[in-house]
Structure formats: C-alpha cells, structure tokens
Amino acid sequence: MGEFRARAPGKIILAGEHAVVHGSAAVAAAIDLYTLSTFHLLPASEDGGAGAVEVDLRDTGLVFSWPCSRLREALGDRPAGVNAPRPCSSDELAAMAKLLEQEEIPEDKIWLVGGLSAFLYLYTSILGCRPGKAVVKSDLPVGAGLGSSAAFCVSLSGALLVAAGAVSAQAGNGGTEWGSIGRDDLELVNQWAFQGEKIIHGKPSGIDNAVSTFGSMIKFKKGEFTNLRCTNPVKMLITDTRVGRNTKALVAGVSERLSRHPDAMASVISAVNSISEELSSIVESAAEDEVAITTKEEKLAELMQMNQGLLQCMGVSHRSIETVLQTTLKYNLVSKLTGAGGGGCVLTLIPTLLSKLVLEKTTAEIESHGFRCFQVEVGGRGLQFCRG
Ligand SMILES: Nc1ncnc2c1ncn2[C@@H]1O[C@H](COP(=O)(O)OP(=O)(O)OP(=O)(O)O)[C@@H](O)[C@H]1O
Ligand SMILES: C[C@@](O)(CCO)CC(=O)[O-]
Ligand SMILES: [Mg+2]
Known part of the structure; x- marks a missing residue:
C-alpha cells in the first residue's frame, strides 16, 4: 500500500466546555484548520532486522524513531483487536513513559509527552510493532483551545486504520481531492481517537474527537451527539x-x-x-x-x-x-x-x-x-x- 493522508479539523466550542465533562450539554463546530497525518508502512529493514516506527512532528521540528524490537520488548506483542478500541492500561502508560524518558525531550517541549504517548498507543494497538513512518503537521495552534489534541488523534487514527485495512477510504488519486469513509468506519476512528484523547487529557468528554471526526455543528451530551442544522451562518x-x-x-x-x-x-x-x-x-x-x-x-x-x-x-x-x-x-x-x-x-x-x-x-x-x-x-x- 502507498502513502495515505488523513486530515482532521480543529473545533470551536460555542457553549458548554468543562461542564460537558460533568454531564452537561455542549455545542461545538468544526473549523477549516486541519491536522494532516501522512502515513506509510515500511518493509522490514534490509539487514534482516525488524525495522523501526518513526514519527516526524513537523510543528515541533522533532523526529522520533523506535526500533520495532524495542517497542515489542517494552509493550509486548499487542493483542489483535483493531475493531474493538480499548483504553490504555496503567502498565502500558508506565511502559510508554519509560520509553519516552530515554528520548531526552527538551524541557520547553515536554508537553509533547502526551501526544507521543497517544501516538505510540494508537500505533501499536492498530498496527502492532510493524515498521512504518508517520508525518504530522497542523494549521492549528497547538494547546490553545482549538482541539489540536483531538485533530492529532483523529487524523492519526484515520491514517493508521486505513493502513491496517480496517477501514476503506474513498480517496482521490490526484492528492488534491479529499474523500471520506462510511459512518461505521468514522465511528471506529472516533473511538480510537477517544482512547488517544484520554491519554492526553485524562478525562475528556469526547466532544472534541466527535466534532473533529464527524464535522458540522453538534450538540453533545454524555457521549451522544446530534447534528445541528445551522440555518444562518455563524461568523x-x-x-x-x-x-x-x-x-x-x-x-x-x-x-x-x-x-x-x-x-x-x-x-x-x-x-x-x-x-x-x-x-x-x-x-x-x-x-x-x-x-x-x-x-x-x-x-x-x-x-x-x-x-x-x-x-x-x-x-x-x-x-x-x-x-x-x-x-x-x-x-x-x-x-x-x-x-x-x-x-x-x-x-x-x-x-x-x-x-x-x-x-x-x-x-x-x-x-x-x-x-x-x-x-x-x-x-x-x-x-x-x-x-x-
Ligand atoms: N501537531 C501536533 N504535533 C505534536 N503534538 C500535538 C499536535 N497537536 C496536538 N498535540 C498534542 O496535544 C497536546 C495539546 O492538547 P491540549 O488538549 O492541551 O490542547 P488543545 O487540544 O489544543 O486544546 P483544547 O483541548 O482546549 O481544545 C500537545 O501538548 C501535544 O501533546
Ligand atoms: C474542557 C473540555 O470541555 C473541552 C476542551 O476542548 C474538555 C472536554 O470536554 O474533553
Ligand atoms: Mg485537547
């Protein structure tokens, strides 16, 4: 399979942030600023080794790479279960924290640990410890309230699930046309992205990953949402x-x-x-x-x-x-x-x-x-x- 790109939008919350974490309704809408994840699987390395998993975080200028053997050692052979998203356990979190400690991330970029942990978890849960390369870049200001963490998790989950063959995307060949996936496939992406958001946020309501996955303007309450028919443009x-x-x-x-x-x-x-x-x-x-x-x-x-x-x-x-x-x-x-x-x-x-x-x-x-x-x-x- 060749290279695939997945883009997921940021969001604004018109009403209800924080209260939504405690069961209140909230209203959110997608915006036209995106996080783009490009991904391709790599062949096992030529020297007969198992190859590596690489992520290039363009917005930070940092590239991270882990030999597949090291990932397998730290996280074990992940259970097959791409169609059944499951939360990251505390043992898995601790194992990823240990792996990331060895990366010597600069103090002023320490906030990246959450995103990198989410990446490692989503990657190894969806694709196992196979070699591959992801590049992530975003139009969104990171960590500024426009849902950069959700757009990161949604675009990555989408790209990884396509590479795993778990969802099939209708994508234009020219690289400029954007295609979509069916509603059940979107729901699978949304559930994986939610697991990533949990690693970054601790206790997310799920509103940010839902609006980034499904787009439009939504009313969200207790994990359920409805699309709002917005009759006049909101500027x-x-x-x-x-x-x-x-x-x-x-x-x-x-x-x-x-x-x-x-x-x-x-x-x-x-x-x-x-x-x-x-x-x-x-x-x-x-x-x-x-x-x-x-x-x-x-x-x-x-x-x-x-x-x-x-x-x-x-x-x-x-x-x-x-x-x-x-x-x-x-x-x-x-x-x-x-x-x-x-x-x-x-x-x-x-x-x-x-x-x-x-x-x-x-x-x-x-x-x-x-x-x-x-x-x-x-x-x-x-x-x-x-x-x-
Ligand atoms: N493009 C990106 N590259 C690397 N890491 C990213 C990127 N986008 C998001 N992240 C991760 O998400 C974290 C920011 O998430 P956080 O939830 O604090 O802010 P936000 O999602 O922008 O705002 P809000 O949750 O209020 O909408 C970053 O610290 C980083 O770990
Ligand atoms: C603060 C919060 O309500 C919105 C963050 O965009 C957190 C969440 O709902 O997950
Ligand atoms: Mg966030």
Whole structure:
C-alpha cells in the first residue's frame, strides 16, 4: 500500500466546555484548520532486522524513531483487536513513559509527552510493532483551545486504520481531492481517537474527537451527539492570546473545585446545560430577514456572555482572556473563551451587520496587546482522506 493522508479539523466550542465533562450539554463546530497525518508502512529493514516506527512532528521540528524490537520488548506483542478500541492500561502508560524518558525531550517541549504517548498507543494497538513512518503537521495552534489534541488523534487514527485495512477510504488519486469513509468506519476512528484523547487529557468528554471526526455543528451530551442544522451562518473572530495552557490540568482543576463545592458547582453545571440547550435551539431556528437575524445574533451573544461568566466561576478564565473581553466590549461585541481556557483562544461573535471598519478597528486593538486574530469557516467537514 502507498502513502495515505488523513486530515482532521480543529473545533470551536460555542457553549458548554468543562461542564460537558460533568454531564452537561455542549455545542461545538468544526473549523477549516486541519491536522494532516501522512502515513506509510515500511518493509522490514534490509539487514534482516525488524525495522523501526518513526514519527516526524513537523510543528515541533522533532523526529522520533523506535526500533520495532524495542517497542515489542517494552509493550509486548499487542493483542489483535483493531475493531474493538480499548483504553490504555496503567502498565502500558508506565511502559510508554519509560520509553519516552530515554528520548531526552527538551524541557520547553515536554508537553509533547502526551501526544507521543497517544501516538505510540494508537500505533501499536492498530498496527502492532510493524515498521512504518508517520508525518504530522497542523494549521492549528497547538494547546490553545482549538482541539489540536483531538485533530492529532483523529487524523492519526484515520491514517493508521486505513493502513491496517480496517477501514476503506474513498480517496482521490490526484492528492488534491479529499474523500471520506462510511459512518461505521468514522465511528471506529472516533473511538480510537477517544482512547488517544484520554491519554492526553485524562478525562475528556469526547466532544472534541466527535466534532473533529464527524464535522458540522453538534450538540453533545454524555457521549451522544446530534447534528445541528445551522440555518444562518455563524461568523466568529478568533483571538489566540498565545498564553500556553494545558487541557489536562484545567480539567483536573475544575474537578477539584467540584469536589470542594459540590452543591454550588452542580448549579453552575446545570446553568451551563440550560445555556447549551437554548443556544442549540436558537442556532437551528430560521431567521429570514435582517431584523430576525439581528435578534437571533443578540440572543446567541447573550448566551455566550452568560457562559463566559460561568466559566469564570469554574476558575478557567485568565487575565489575557479578560483583556480580550474588555476590548471587544468597547465595540459592543461579545466574547467567550473556547476550549479549556486558562489562556489559549477566545471567540468573538461577528454580527452579520457589523461594518468592516469596526471589525478592523476591533482586530487592531486586540492585536495591539500582542494577541493574534483570525477568522475561520464554521461547521465544515470532518475527517477526510487522500492518497499521497
Ligand atoms: N501537531 C501536533 N504535533 C505534536 N503534538 C500535538 C499536535 N497537536 C496536538 N498535540 C498534542 O496535544 C497536546 C495539546 O492538547 P491540549 O488538549 O492541551 O490542547 P488543545 O487540544 O489544543 O486544546 P483544547 O483541548 O482546549 O481544545 C500537545 O501538548 C501535544 O501533546
Ligand atoms: C474542557 C473540555 O470541555 C473541552 C476542551 O476542548 C474538555 C472536554 O470536554 O474533553
Ligand atoms: Mg485537547
């Protein structure tokens, strides 16, 4: 089999992050920024050895390689079970941590350990210890709230499952046409990606891997999701505060607050659930003229603002996020953090009738704080494939 490419989108969360980990509904949408995984199996090495597994992480400039014999020694011959995704055990996690300790990863890139562990787990679970080479690169800022970890796990799982022959992709030959896979195959990718997300996040809800796999805009609750028919386009400005953060630590922080103040936090989570439910029905409601569209956007903005207040209650806002909120408020625009918070990215709703001039002035003022703004298409395709 030749080279295969799989690309998976990042996401924004319009409402419900963190609360979704504790059973609340949340609303998320795919964006047109992708992580691309290119993969091919390699023949066993010419000297009769077993060859190696290599991953080239282009966004970091680092390449990692493990002889297959070493992987087999550390992780054992993995059980066949490509069609039955299973969680990584604590023994397997410890074995991967030991393997990665020997890599001497630079201190400023230590956050890579989660991604590399997810890679090793997905690779050896799906393909065993066969030689192969993966290259991963992304349009997404890594660790900034736009679902880079999910896009990483979804695109890798997709590429590895195609190489294993477990799913069959309809892919264009030219390298520019993107094809898809059937719904059951997408579900298999999604379940493997969720196992990878668990390694990176600790306790993910599954919303990020679901939206990255299936695309579109979804309402997600307790592992189940429905597609939302978004009747009017939703336009968002994204600000990357460039403040680094880590989803695993932020999710753990919210759980700790929940155990310290169970009643108060249960009310916060229940309020977020109501916000997500209302926001998803507003998204689906049809607005046909300018007045109706403006009313709809005002309701969305108000719900986003309320959600942001509750995210502050959960302790996941940040000085940089507050600076963006105050700046956009000067122009009567509403913002909220997206993803795990603690820095990372902020969403600002762009009303349909907002003048270009006001948008430019807002962007310039946000960027004067050292942040970076960009616009994305919301609600597009999920996982797609093409031949290399
Ligand atoms: N392109 C990539 N190359 C290498 N590692 C990556 C890449 N994308 C994601 N990762 C892994 O995922 C981790 C970031 O995941 P994290 O969940 O903290 O942030 P996020 O997914 O961008 O934000 P959120 O979960 O809030 O949406 C990185 O530390 C790294 O381990
Ligand atoms: C913070 C969180 O709710 C969203 C991260 O994008 C975590 C999760 O749901 O897995
Ligand atoms: Mg993540």
